[in-house]
Amino acid sequence: xxxxxxxxxxxxxxVVVAIALVVLYVAIGKQTDPLSVTALTDAEGATSAHxxxxxxxxxxxxxxxxxxxxxxxxxxxxxxxxxxLTRTRSKIVSLLLNGIFSAGQAxxxxxxxxxxxxxxxxxxxxxxxxxxxxxxxxxxxxxVEGIRNVDPGLVDAARGQGFSRAQVLTRVELPLAVPIxxxxxxxxxxxxxxxxxxxxxxxGGGLGNIxxxxxxxxxxxxxxxxxxxxxLLAVLIDWIAGLAERYMSPKGLRGESA
Amino acid sequence: MFVPPVxxxxxxxVGDNSDSVLQLAWGHVWVVALSxxxxxxxxxxLGVITYRSPVAxxxxxxxxxxxxxxxxxxxxxxxxxxxxxxVTPVVIALVMYALLPIVRNTITGLREVDAMVLDSARGLGxxxxxxxxxxxxxxxxxxxxxxxxxxxxxxxxxxxIAAYVNGPGLGTFIFSGLSQLGGANATNQIVVGTLGVIIxxxxxxxLLALLGRATISxxxxx
Amino acid sequence: xxxxxxxxxxxxxxxxxxxxxxxxxxxNAVEIDLQSxxxxxxxxxxxxxxxxxxxxxAGQIVVxxxxxxxxxxxxxxxxxxLVRPTGGRILIGGEDAAEMKPDDxxxxxxxVVQQAGLLPHLTVRQNIETVPRLLGWKRDRIAERSTELxxxxxxxxxxxxxxxxxxxxxxxxxxxxVARALAADPPILLMDEPFGALDPITRDRLQSELLxxxxxxxxxxxxxxxxxxxxxxxxxxxxxxxxxSRIAQAGPPDEILAEPADRYVRxxxxxxxxxxxxHLVRVEDLELEPYPAFTQGEGYDTIIRQLQASQRDYALLxxxxxxxxxxxxxxELGDRPGQPQHVGQAVxxxxxxxxxxxxxxxxxxxxxxxxxxxxxxxxAYLGVVRLDQVTAALEAIHTKPVAEQADxxxxxxxxxxxxxxxxxxxxxxQARQAAxxxxxxx
Ligand SMILES: Nc1ncnc2c1ncn2[C@@H]1O[C@H](COP(=O)(O)OP(=O)(O)OP(=O)(O)O)[C@@H](O)[C@H]1O
Ligand SMILES: [Mg+2]
Numbered sequence: 001x002x003x004x005x006x007x008x009x010x011x012x013x014x015v016v017v018a019i020a021l022v023v024l025y026v027a028i029g030k031q032t033d034p035l036s037v038t039a040l041t042d043a044e045g046a047t048s049a050h051x052x053x054x055x056x057x058x059x060x061x062x063x064x065x066x067x068x069x070x071x072x073x074x075x076x077x078x079x080x081x082x083x084x085l086t087r088t089r090s091k092i093v094s095l096l097l098n099g100i101f102s103a104g105q106a107x108x109x110x111x112x113x114x115x116x117x118x119x120x121x122x123x124x125x126x127x128x129x130x131x132x133x134x135x136x137x138x139x140x141x142x143x144v145e146g147i148r149n150v151d152p153g154l155v156d157a158a159r160g161q162g163f164s165r166a167q168v169l170t171r172v173e174l175p176l177a178v179p180i181x182x183x184x185x186x187x188x189x190x191x192x193x194x195x196x197x198x199x200x201x202x203x204g205g206g207l208g209n210i211x212x213x214x215x216x217x218x219x220x221x222x223x224x225x226x227x228x229x230x231x232l233l234a235v236l237i238d239w240i241a242g243l244a245e246r247y248m249s250p251k252g253l254r255g256e257s258a
Numbered sequence: 259m260f261v262p263p264v265x266x267x268x269x270x271x272v273g274d275n276s277d278s279v280l281q282l283a284w285g286h287v288w289v290v291a292l293s294x295x296x297x298x299x300x301x302x303x304l305g306v307i308t309y310r311s312p313v314a315x316x317x318x319x320x321x322x323x324x325x326x327x328x329x330x331x332x333x334x335x336x337x338x339x340x341x342x343x344x345v346t347p348v349v350i351a352l353v354m355y356a357l358l359p360i361v362r363n364t365i366t367g368l369r370e371v372d373a374m375v376l377d378s379a380r381g382l383g384x385x386x387x388x389x390x391x392x393x394x395x396x397x398x399x400x401x402x403x404x405x406x407x408x409x410x411x412x413x414x415x416x417x418x419i420a421a422y423v424n425g426p427g428l429g430t431f432i433f434s435g436l437s438q439l440g441g442a443n444a445t446n447q448i449v450v451g452t453l454g455v456i457i458x459x460x461x462x463x464x465l466l467a468l469l470g471r472a473t474i475s476x477x478x479x480x
Numbered sequence: 481x482x483x484x485x486x487x488x489x490x491x492x493x494x495x496x497x498x499x500x501x502x503x504x505x506x507x508n509a510v511e512i513d514l515q516s517x518x519x520x521x522x523x524x525x526x527x528x529x530x531x532x533x534x535x536x537x538a539g540q541i542v543v544x545x546x547x548x549x550x551x552x553x554x555x556x557x558x559x560x561x562l563v564r565p566t567g568g569r570i571l572i573g574g575e576d577a578a579e580m581k582p583d584d585x586x587x588x589x590x591x592v593v594q595q596a597g598l599l600p601h602l603t604v605r606q607n608i609e610t611v612p613r614l615l616g617w618k619r620d621r622i623a624e625r626s627t628e629l630x631x632x633x634x635x636x637x638x639x640x641x642x643x644x645x646x647x648x649x650x651x652x653x654x655x656x657x658v659a660r661a662l663a664a665d666p667p668i669l670l671m672d673e674p675f676g677a678l679d680p681i682t683r684d685r686l687q688s689e690l691l692x693x694x695x696x697x698x699x700x701x702x703x704x705x706x707x708x709x710x711x712x713x714x715x716x717x718x719x720x721x722x723x724x725s726r727i728a729q730a731g732p733p734d735e736i737l738a739e740p741a742d743r744y745v746r747x748x749x750x751x752x753x754x755x756x757x758x759h760l761v762r763v764e765d766l767e768l769e770p771y772p773a774f775t776q777g778e779g780y781d782t783i784i785r786q787l788q789a790s791q792r793d794y795a796l797l798x799x800x801x802x803x804x805x806x807x808x809x810x811x812e813l814g815d816r817p818g819q820p821q822h823v824g825q826a827v828x829x830x831x832x833x834x835x836x837x838x839x840x841x842x843x844x845x846x847x848x849x850x851x852x853x854x855x856x857x858x859x860a861y862l863g864v865v866r867l868d869q870v871t872a873a874l875e876a877i878h879t880k881p882v883a884e885q886a887d888x889x890x891x892x893x894x895x896x897x898x899x900x901x902x903x904x905x906x907x908x909x910q911a912r913q914a915a916x917x918x919x920x921x922x
Contacts, residue, residue, distance in 0.1 A: 231329060
């Protein structure tokens with residue numbers, strides 16, 4: 001990280017992702033017909049000119065939808081929940097919290113997904129619920145951490161100026177917690193892109209469908225198309241979230257480590 | 259008295275299938291342990307080699323971070339395409355996921371060793387290797403161990419997905435439950451798989467915590 | 481903001497009868513009356529503050545001084561209810577503080593803490609404007625007020641307004657902290673070791689500036705410190721505290737130095753009480769020596785003529801704003817063709833009219849000249865202070881009929897008789913202080 005120009009550091013990721021996409025496009029596009037994505041996903045026989053036909057694009061869009069909506073839900077639930085948890089000093093609550101965090105961390109996503117389906121059937125909202133449930137933990141935990149991290153002296157000084165408790169929260173604690181909350185959001189987003197590939201098992205669609213098609217039909221080109229696209233998407237979203245983390249943190253807090 | 263039908267039949271199910279439960283649980287433990295052993299050697303090794311150089315360590319961390327970014331299902335799929343079905347792609351994937359927490363904590367831990375302590379060790383005439391083994395690694399060990407715990411939690415969960423590509427482990431119950439959804443024992447299978455994975459994760463964590471108690475010097479215990 | 485140039489507003493008029501809110505609108509100070517105030521923290525056997533009674537007159541600086549943990553902070557924080565008293569009453573401008581809404585109360589009491597406590601994510605301007613915004617002032621009024629405040633605390637608005645706290649030095653941060661506390665022109669200012677984390681030079685400068693500001697704003701200031709020198713320099717009244725915030729002695733600093741009530745107070749004052757009393761005399765209290773001074777435009781002839789008339793060896797060269805620049809000696813003025821600004825010796829330091837003699841002496845000793853020009857608050861030349869004037873002032877203090885020496889017959893107090901104070905500890909402390917003093921002198 002030292003002495004690498006900022007521009008290179010900032011734009012290396014999208015450039016690499018773009019190159020990888022082109023390579024994938026060319027490589028898969030050259031596949032002969034029986035191996036091509038089209039031949040498989042369009043089992044009825046209609047073939048299109050290139051592997052990146054609408055099936056892959058559709059899956060990608062569906063994937064983004066899964067991630068996007070869940071991400072919004074995660075923010076709407078995770079941050080307020082985190083705030084509520086910091087408002088209480090009860091030992092029981094924090095113990096409970098630790099319990100939920102460690103059990104949540106240990107629970108396998110796929111198990112949770114399938115269990116949800118077993119209980120609620122293959123309803124349309126189940127994938128969203130599963131994804132949200134899974135990604136809400138890092139956001140919640142980082143919100144708690146971020147707020148707890150705020151220098152008590154600052155809170156005291158703000159109280160001394162006459163900030164009400166609510167004002168201390170909105171004007172001191174939350175702004176100061178933003179960097180840590182954002183890093184939780186970044187973790188959550190990457191987690192969402194990854195776990196959304198598992199939505200295919202509970203009829204959620206997304207890029208997992210393409211990967212699964214490839215595995216089931218033993219067509220490596222299809223599998224690779226899905227897998228590489230999902231991986232590139234994760235890298236790209238991580239990059240965007242990284243930029244947000246960098247530029248959305250309050251200006252006065254930036255570059256402290258420098 | 260009302261007895262929830264699921265609960266009773268769940269224990270019955272476990273009792274009836276104790277052989278396969280134990281066998282798959284053992285498979286799960288085994289594949290996790292193997293992957294963690296490899297990842298530990300690799301991760302600590304990489305950390306030790308690179309921690310002195312900002313460039314090398316940042317490259318290592320970036321690459322390991324990239325691995326962790328890949329969706330697990332996608333990575334397993336790619337490895338499957340390259341290596342075929344079996345244990346090998348599973349272990350490779352798990353090692354890749356475990357790498358970041360271990361390397362990162364090794365580098366952090368080693369860098370946090372007090373320069374004064376190192377200086378006095380040098381003053382005592384310790385060689386570089388001896389210093390590393392006798393001074394730096396023991397002091398960094400609590401941080402490294404924390405990385406090992408994080409990695410283990412991660413890997414136990416991901417190993418459940420591996421069942422889909424014929425890996426060993428409790429994921430088998432989950433996927434078999436999924437394929438029989440609505441069937442008599444589907445829910446039981448899913449619960450056994452999920453709960454089993456959680457229990458294994460907690461056991462691993464407890465064991466690593468015990469390892470910490472046994473190995474972290476009392477002088478630096480928090 | 482009231483007319484800030486008034487040096488001595490009639491603070492009496494704004495005394496106990498004026499409530500905090502009334503005072504807020506007029507900018508006048510109010511009296512604070514602590515009546516048998518007690519604080520017992522849950523879970524600790526002894527109260528942190530026990531039966532504390534004190535009247536803090538409007539418009540004065542009252543300094544709480546005492547060793548660490550004696551309860552200074554706790555006592556002070558009960559005034560703005562950051563700590564809730566468990567007993568007694570606090571009247572602010574005659575009103576019971578317990579009956580006011582805490583947030584509201586705090587918006588009417590300025591509060592400055594040790595590390596400034598600035599919000600790191602806000603700019604200097606935003607930090608300063610915090611309380612006026614909380615109070616819902618109009619935008620114009622806020623802007624106008626910030627400009628005044630930047631000027632008041634000696635920070636350049638153009639340069640500093642847009643900076644973030646971490647882009648300031650500790651001293652600058654503390655100036656911003658003071659500006660923030662004064663922003664809404666509160667009648668009361670609470671300051672908890674505000675200069676404790678600064679280097680001695682910066683601390684000294686900020687102390688002097690606080691006094692300068694206080695002359696203009698005349699607030700009721702409660703100042704907490706564990707530095708007796710700071711207490712003496714700043715306080716109109718000094719309150720020496722011992723454990724559980726019990727008052728060992730309260731009074732004007734002069735009195736405390738001259739007649740310490742007991743051994744505890746004497747030990748706390750430490751050695752060199754006489755030198756400390758130089759804190760109480762200011763440069764402006766002396767008759768300044770009128771050394772001849774010139775601006776650069778004036779020619780050699782004038783300079784030499786005036787020097788001869790004044791019968792002094794040195795003259796001061798001033799810049800066009802009448803700030804002292806160089807010392808010129810008669811010999812150097814012979815028949816040199818060059819400009820005066822290349823002759824003589826640069827002035828190494830100046831003192832302000834408000835500087836204490838203690839600090840002025842410091843300046844003379846460190847510059848090694850034994851003379852130092854005095855200036856007004858714009859930096860313009862007023863006259864010169866000489867070391868012999870300081871020693872004369874010291875002499876005057878010495879001849880006052882008070883027991884200064886540590887080994888003078890101790891006045892026994894009830895506390896000492898009942899053995900509450902460990903004699904050996906105090907003597908050890910005295911020895912330590914004496915050693916420190918002689919170390920400084922060497
Ligand atoms: N929030 C609290 N809870 C319990 N005890 C406290 C609390 N704050 C202070 N104390 C105790 O009250 C006593 C007085 O503390 P206080 O902070 O008022 O001292 P101080 O004179 O300001 O000391 P210092 O010079 O170190 O700042 C101490 O014994 C301290 O331990
Ligand atoms: Mg204090």
